[in-house]
Amino acid sequence: MNRARLPVAASAAAFLCASLISAAPAHAAAPATPERTKVLLAALANMRTNYAKFADDAPGPQDVFDYRVDQLWKRGIDGTGTTVAVLEGWEDPNIAQVVHTFDQRYGLPDPQIKTIYPAGKLPAQCPPGMVKLGSYGSCDAWAGELELDVVSAHLMAPYAKIVISATPADTEANDDDASQVAMPEIMRAAGYIGSHHLADVMSVSDGNGESSYSHGVPEVRAQDPGALTAAMSGVPLLGSTGDCGVVQNLPVAAAQCGNTSSTPDSATWDDSPWVTAVGGSVPNLDKTGKKAGPDPVWNVKGYTEGAGFSKIYKRPAYQDPVASATGSPMRWVPDLTMDGQNGTSQSAPTLAGVLALASQLNHGPLGPINPALYALGRSGAKAGIEDVVSGDNTLHASNGTVIPGFSAAPGFDRASGWGTLDAATFVPSLVRQVQQGGETRAARDQARRELTGLQRAITFTRNGTKVTLTASGFLPGHPVTLRIDGRSAGTLTAGDTGTVTTTVDAGAPGAARHVVDLSSMLITVTGRF
Numbered sequence: 001m002n003r004a005r006l007p008v009a010a011s012a013a014a015f016l017c018a019s020l021i022s023a024a025p026a027h028a029a030a031p032a033t034p035e036r037t038k039v040l041l042a043a044l045a046n047m048r049t050n051y052a053k054f055a056d057d058a059p060g061p062q063d064v065f066d067y068r069v070d071q072l073w074k075r076g077i078d079g080t081g082t083t084v085a086v087l088e089g090w091e092d093p094n095i096a097q098v099v100h101t102f103d104q105r106y107g108l109p110d111p112q113i114k115t116i117y118p119a120g121k122l123p124a125q126c127p128p129g130m131v132k133l134g135s136y137g138s139c140d141a142w143a144g145e146l147e148l149d150v151v152s153a154h155l156m157a158p159y160a161k162i163v164i165s166a167t168p169a170d171t172e173a174n175d176d177d178a179s180q181v182a183m184p185e186i187m188r189a190a191g192y193i194g195s196h197h198l199a200d201v202m203s204v205s206d207g208n209g210e211s212s213y214s215h216g217v218p219e220v221r222a223q224d225p226g227a228l229t230a231a232m233s234g235v236p237l238l239g240s241t242g243d244c245g246v247v248q249n250l251p252v253a254a255a256q257c258g259n260t261s262s263t264p265d266s267a268t269w270d271d272s273p274w275v276t277a278v279g280g281s282v283p284n285l286d287k288t289g290k291k292a293g294p295d296p297v298w299n300v301k302g303y304t305e306g307a308g309f310s311k312i313y314k315r316p317a318y319q320d321p322v323a324s325a326t327g328s329p330m331r332w333v334p335d336l337t338m339d340g341q342n343g344t345s346q347s348a349p350t351l352a353g354v355l356a357l358a359s360q361l362n363h364g365p366l367g368p369i370n371p372a373l374y375a376l377g378r379s380g381a382k383a384g385i386e387d388v389v390s391g392d393n394t395l396h397a398s399n400g401t402v403i404p405g406f407s408a409a410p411g412f413d414r415a416s417g418w419g420t421l422d423a424a425t426f427v428p429s430l431v432r433q434v435q436q437g438g439e440t441r442a443a444r445d446q447a448r449r450e451l452t453g454l455q456r457a458i459t460f461t462r463n464g465t466k467v468t469l470t471a472s473g474f475l476p477g478h479p480v481t482l483r484i485d486g487r488s489a490g491t492l493t494a495g496d497t498g499t500v501t502t503t504v505d506a507g508a509p510g511a512a513r514h515v516v517d518l519s520s521m522l523i524t525v526t527g528r529f
Helices: 018-023 034-049 061-066 069-073 095-106 142-156 184-195 217-221 224-232 317-326 344-362 370-377 423-437 439-455
Strands: 083-088 113-116 161-166 201-204 237-240 276-281 308-314 330-333 336-339 458-463 466-471 479-484 487-493 500-505 515-519 524-528
Touching: 034 061, 034 069, 034 095, 061 069, 061 142, 061 336, 069 344, 069 423, 083 142, 083 184, 083 344, 095 113, 095 142, 142 161, 142 344, 161 184, 184 201, 184 224, 201 344, 217 308, 224 237, 224 439, 237 344, 276 344, 317 330, 317 370, 336 344, 344 423, 370 423, 370 439, 423 439, 439 524, 458 524, 466 524, 479 500, 487 500
Parallel strands: 083 161, 083 201, 113 161, 201 237, 237 276, 276 336
Antiparallel strands: 308 330, 458 466, 466 500, 479 487, 479 515, 515 524
16 A cells, blocks of 8 residues: 555565474474575574664564564474465566565575466556556556565565566556556456465555445445455455555545545455455564564554454454454454554565465465454464554644544554564464364355355346346446357446346247356356346
């Protein structure tokens, strides 16, 4: 959600110990590699010895020591054999050099980086709708976002591979301003990566206020298949909660939080119950890099982490135990916080890197983690969940406006969710919960059922030899391809509510049944008449 080019500095590596292996009942972690041990131990020594020099780097050694991923690196957990996908709106041809410079500063290994294009080859020119957004959301502005995403994840899991998904707006239709900032093509990419098992965890540092979509709820809910496909495929999807407190930046804005919604608003896609919403906190270390106390909520003049309730998605069952804390029947965000000093665009990929470490220990992706996370939350520090008890997300805007937010408090709170984490304890705890708790398997099954329901959202009305078919759940204004018995029968356009209707010749009553497929960017709806 933060398009500004931000300073970056830091990266990570790893190692696993027998105690952590035994903590995960179903799988043993990958064996430590002596060469990697040597590289990572040297990097950690450099970070510790020169901490005063690196202290202000964000991402940087402060994250390594605050979240105690250094303890995992020493024990063999370094991201080996895992892949983190970051979902972007454009590519960055300089990313390898940027990451190399970042790694050289600390002595970290360069990762394998690959860019993919799930929506097809990038156009020769930036789409006009994205150009309209100027320095805030144009194609060039995505470079800063992409670089921050990559180094933040890489810092936590230095030997994890990085997949960059580049999907610009308007590949099918000229969308509204909200979908220029948070293009539905990104959710198409989430589904594609999940169904093709191209990553163990996905992170998206993008989104837009629910209230800013010109077609309202249908436009937002039409993107659900992306998150549902990722969930049923077992790949966690993480989203940033925004940088403007309880309001959201408008699609066309002079700068981040330069123009915001006039009332409280949460954002796609972190508002989805199938996405882990990551807010912002700040590492709390002394001048030597030692823990100085609990991390506070991230809040600086003009910016603060997003928190609040969705006006679209109801409270999921896993949040029922914290209903008294949220005070809302709707989905609440964030679920957790990570370093947000560069905005929550840093927070989500930082957590993605930690989940890559957990995926290594699990020998595979963890599945949609929210139910397991909330099951662990009650155990607090014993499960590696560190309470955030100070700070708030009241926005002190650059124009002098003050927009009241929520305060952190002991336990689950409305500002920070469960707080933040101690990765050295959280990683094995999460793996154990995923393997033994049963929540993840149940969540994957639920996602499959919900997606199947969307794929069958079609009705038929017969009048003699004519059949009128009506289907819903498509992106408003987008093309929907009609096929009957596998043969093309034309292209329809979804209306403002995401619905298509057409009448076809069914033949005489009693004739053979026909199969209808209605295919769009994010879903294919199928039925028979």
